[in-house]
Amino acid sequence: MKHKALYGTHDILPDESFKWQSFEDKLKSIFVLYNYKEIRTPIFEETELFTRSIGQETDIVQKEMYTFFDQGKRSITLRPEGTAGVVRAYLEHNLGEKSPLVKLFYFGSMFRQERPQKGRLRQFNQFGIEAIGSADPSLDAEIIGMAARICQEVGITEFKLHLNSIGCPVCRPVHRDKLLEFMRGKVGDVCDDCKTRFMRNPLRMFDCKKKECADLLKDAPVMIDFLCEECRTHYRQVKNYLSGLEVNYFEDPRLVRGLDYYTRTAFEIKSSLLGSQDTLCGGGRYDLLVEELGGTPTPAIGFAAGMERFILVLQMQKDLMIEEKKIKLFIATLGDEAKVFASKLCKDLRQKNIACDTDYLQRSLKAQMKEANRQNAEKVLIIGEEEMKKGKAVLRDMQTGEQKEIGLGEVEQILD
RNA sequence: GUGGGUGUAGCUCAGUUGGUUAGAGCACCAGGUUGUGGCCCUGGUGGCCGGGGGUUCGAGUCCCCUCAUCCACCCCA
Numbered sequence: 001m002k003h004k005a006l007y008g009t010h011d012i013l014p015d016e017s018f019k020w021q022s023f024e025d026k027l028k029s030i031f032v033l034y035n036y037k038e039i040r041t042p043i044f045e046e047t048e049l050f051t052r053s054i055g056q057e058t059d060i061v062q063k064e065m066y067t068f069f070d071q072g073k074r075s076i077t078l079r080p081e082g083t084a085g086v087v088r089a090y091l092e093h094n095l096g097e098k099s100p101l102v103k104l105f106y107f108g109s110m111f112r113q114e115r116p117q118k119g120r121l122r123q124f125n126q127f128g129i130e131a132i133g134s135a136d137p138s139l140d141a142e143i144i145g146m147a148a149r150i151c152q153e154v155g156i157t158e159f160k161l162h163l164n165s166i167g168c169p170v171c172r173p174v175h176r177d178k179l180l181e182f183m184r185g186k187v188g189d190v191c192d193d194c195k196t197r198f199m200r201n202p203l204r205m206f207d208c209k210k211k212e213c214a215d216l217l218k219d220a221p222v223m224i225d226f227l228c229e230e231c232r233t234h235y236r237q238v239k240n241y242l243s244g245l246e247v248n249y250f251e252d253p254r255l256v257r258g259l260d261y262y263t264r265t266a267f268e269i270k271s272s273l274l275g276s277q278d279t280l281c282g283g284g285r286y287d288l289l290v291e292e293l294g295g296t297p298t299p300a301i302g303f304a305a306g307m308e309r310f311i312l313v314l315q316m317q318k319d320l321m322i323e324e325k326k327i328k329l330f331i332a333t334l335g336d337e338a339k340v341f342a343s344k345l346c347k348d349l350r351q352k353n354i355a356c357d358t359d360y361l362q363r364s365l366k367a368q369m370k371e372a373n374r375q376n377a378e379k380v381l382i383i384g385e386e387e388m389k390k391g392k393a394v395l396r397d398m399q400t401g402e403q404k405e406i407g408l409g410e411v412e413q414i415l416d
Numbered sequence: 417g418u419g420g421g422u423g424u425a426g427c428u429c430a431g432u433u434g435g436u437u438a439g440a441g442c443a444c445c446a447g448g449u450u451g452u453g454g455c456c457c458u459g460g461u462g463g464c465c466g467g468g469g470g471u472u473c474g475a476g477u478c479c480c481c482u483c484a485u486c487c488a489c490c491c492c493a
Contacts, residue, residue: 004484007484059490059491059492060491060492063417063491064491064492081492081493110493112492112493114490114491114492115417115488115490115491116485116486117486117487117488119492119493120492120493124493125493127493128493193490204491207491207492209489258491258492259492268493275488276488276489277491277492277493279492279493280493281493282492282493303493304493305493306492306493307493309493310493332451332452334451364446364451365451365452366446366449366451366452367453368452368453369452369454370452370453370454371453372453373453373454374453377453380452380453382451382452384451385451386451398454401452401453401454403452
């Protein structure tokens, strides 16, 4: 085979695309309920937007971005995540001037040059929401509740909501020092990866799946015990609101965020069906990002979710959201005269929003019936030479097998 | 980037210690029904056995290289 989709990319074929459509439709209807409006931003941006917002030290920036130079010698990057572009657009168009709280959602492809595996692709699709302009804990709870509701609504039967607070620039350094102190004597026994984590971003040691490291970190000081007054109050209120909304959550003091811009509330929704890449949805507060990108300090919160992962879980549950598209009518013809008539009839029906199709391969009637069956047509209209002469046609119900003769002129009314 | 697994028909996979023209199920096409789908029966189309090199009288099968892909590490959606 000459051309193949690139490593880590895939095609969504007609057999599957209808699942995506129904998934997207459900999501959009939920966003409407929560009063979020769609934003569509470009798929590539200046490289610097991402390096600034995501953070120089992160894996995404260090080794996963698709970066290239365009013909004007500018450094361009295919977006690895959605928030940076949304915040950029928010600032560029002064959305904050038009209304103090802006609630947005997006869908789109993201790009990261990682080694593909189950639940991980190089081009993958996310949906996400961003609420920019409020630090109120009730907003945190609304968003977390919405994420949970999406999972339920879409048909995910088992998932676990992890919740944590990762503090702010006031309290995080305090915890960091404590953690470093705690680990100082033990760093020799930790795995190589954790040694570099210890240097670069000690919090991430909590992520390590190796037993030795997990054991060593068992009694390590945890961020949640070092939250400053404001962060602690905020976290407590978020939890109160969540209880009020009857959202079940699991406090996970080890939950860490990968990207630098996160503050305070962090959450993830995981599915046990996914294997190693088990996060369906991850998000949290990023109260510092707007300022970091040149705006006035503006609190914000959001999440992103992996659409392929949702589809995977739903497929594993065999809960396939089957709403296969059917056509109303297939027109089977015999003879040239009937074909010409069918061509016109199709056009008229479509004009009336009746989905229909006909034969384009000059097949036998039997083959055309087979095609109609394959296409899930509700009814078949058979127009042969005899029928043409009489100005009639046979209408067959594909479910019951009943058929009756109708006039060629009355097709539209009967189908309506 | 590092490990391990797998590459045979459109799809899912058989293929015995190397041995003739490489198989099955599903799908597709045709016939059984000269103008009627699904079920059934019969037949048919379709394979540089991922690619290259080597061993051998002989390679889908053994060896080397390469490519692709999957899972895991890493990290994340």
